[in-house]
Amino acid sequence: MKLIERDEYLKEMREVEGTPDIKVLTGVRRSGKSKLMDRFAEDLKNRHENANVIHINFNLIDFEDLQEYHRLEAYVEDHYQESCDNFVLIDEIQMCKGFEKAINSLHARGKYDIYVTGSNAFLQSSDLATLFVGRTYRIDVFPFSFREYSTYYAIDNPYKGLTQYLTEGGMAGSYLYRAPEQKYKYINDEVLKALIVRDIVRKQKIRNVQLLDKLIDYLMDNVGTITSVRSITDTLESNRTKADHKTIGKYIDYLCNSFAFYKIRRYDIRGKKYLRSDDKYYLSDQSFRYARLGIKNMDYGHILENIVAIELLRRGFETYIGVLYKKEVDFMTIRNGKTNYIQVAYDISEPSTLERELSPLRQIKDNYPKILLARTYQPEYEIDGVCVIDVADWLLGK
Template sequence: MVPRPDVVDHILPYIDAPLVKVLTGVRRCGKSTVLAMVMDELRSRGVPNDHIIRYNFDSLEFDDLKTARALYGAIRERVAPRAADSATTYLFLDEIQEVEDWERVVNSLMADFDVDIYVTGSNSRMMSSEISTHLTGRYVTFRVFPLSFREFLAFRRAAGENAEEGAGDTRRALADYLRRGGFPATALGGFSVEEIYAIVRDIYNSTIFTDIVRRNQIRKVDQLERIVRYTFDNVGRTFSAAAIAKYLKSQRRAIDEETVYSYLDKLERAYILHRCRRYDLAGKEILKTQEKYYLADTSLRYAVLGYDPDSVAAMLENLVYLELLRRGWEVFVGKVGDAEIDFVATRRERRMYLQVSQAIGSAQTEEREYGRLLAIRDSHPKYVLRTDDFAAGGHDGIRTMHVADFLLSDEW
């Protein structure tokens, strides 16, 4: 296993805390491997193997344990004999959403035994809004994302590829990362780009048809897929449900706005999409219209729609957006009058503003990218992130960085 300390280190402080540790994220983002890393950490601390119990509910091995009563009975048989030695038993329940009323099982186990519980899941039943009604005050969530750029480089080194040491090498690797994406399953196998997209299409299909269509009993699958293609093709652009409804009507696929919103919500709850709301910097309020959507991984766009060089600018935005989320920032699209700031990121009392550009090829583009940030009259950090060549130094207090350098930076 290639270590993922940026993920695991957030979980380790909660070992033995009386809280259910809930790991969520899109399918195949590495949640199961993160569980294995936590298990290895426990063994390194001297926890014996017979006090570490794992169930993976994607496996047929546990197919008869997908009711609350059956699972509780099976775990009780394994945990009860260990209760006499007064040592904690560590339970790892992978893809727990496959178990009916799993929350009841977890609550009962925590009440009846000395257990430390870790669960993973990949759909709406693992959203905080759903869990909070069943595990009130007794859980902590960790969002697991596909590989960051830093992790992508580490996986490449582990696979025996040349380590990216120089700036030129790192920046070439960024282009590779953008096209190949960060699903761990594709990072170590020496796959071609087309082979990667075949794997990612399978991830996409299993998510759409298992976590959305089957679970929500959706009959108009073609309608859902057209909405998916629309959102994938409009990453980084603000749009409304009305715009999608109008687009589908032009294709002779009538749909009302509420149904569009319902489908977008289901895609978000399956962790395929991330919704980025707009924030009015003048009025200091979150706006409820014209949101943006970003993908769980850039490879999803290319696997579903094919590669298009014109999409690179939007996918760079997508990379920056995901990295901000990984590091715990809350992210909005900024509104300044009639202008738009790509990202307003906040974390506790901190804030920063970011513009992302593939290239700045004219004075007019430079004025647009920098001018919007200069219009913000506060002292919070401001960045223009780009992938072309630029002169070193600041620009009236605005820091210019290559996207690759920003993704790898520890300064923010």
């Protein structure tokens, strides 16, 4: 498989190198965590003359004997070198029974720089504080961005390339298959069925798998739509699926903690407060929807919104849905005390559509930047203080 340099993740891993934290790479399965760990191991050896990299990949049968925490710690201790900088890199850590005991013991010894990856269901963000006694630093790894996709395929026309990315998505493992049906089969079988649903069902001991399946279908079909646990429950029950809001709420938490979906809360711009009810849910990769539900109802507008939402999270923005009176701004972002308002539209060629998308931004009276992202196929321009940017250019960071 062709490999590309994932610069932003490598940069972050280098920046936290040497800190006393346990560095944990998280993200949906098949998002590239293992390849990133391999690349970081090479990077350490290239940059440090005295680096002793103890790299364990539990996907390989070579390390099968270490799938018990006493043996894992003993192996690392046996490979420690006194005069070197000792790095411990462990891939698929959950395959070692009692792994947290080994990691906590190694961390307590204070002589290792530790990095681990694990299954999205067995090493959830909510588990880190209880699993590891020492401090943890989480690095969120997402599927390929549009910029990475463009690099992989050497795309010279970003506007055409975005049309492809809308449906192909960022699951790089699917790029090895030529036909769309084969790509989606890989995503459905290797990611959705085998790795997300199976892992969640196994860890959480879910009995009502049919309800979980229907919930996933509902959330995928309503990407970017204001949703509440109560409304989901009511819809499922109206379709003769027995459900209750407590169970639905738990299942949604499982899906979000496993990085299949990301929940984005609503924020009252005028009242400057978070709104407790009705959130939006976005897929970690838009290809999941097509792999599971098919491509009959493409819904490009919401899929483009999904891509922007994940890109904002990938870039490290604190992201909310902005609410102003009865209007909604797709995204309000905050970073380093600076706010941006972002509206997303697929096509603004019709004057009425353009006016509808500009309207919520015009009503915001503060002086923070206001941006409309759309498929304009032209350089950035401005309307009434709103920057209108082609979404392909924005995704490429231009």
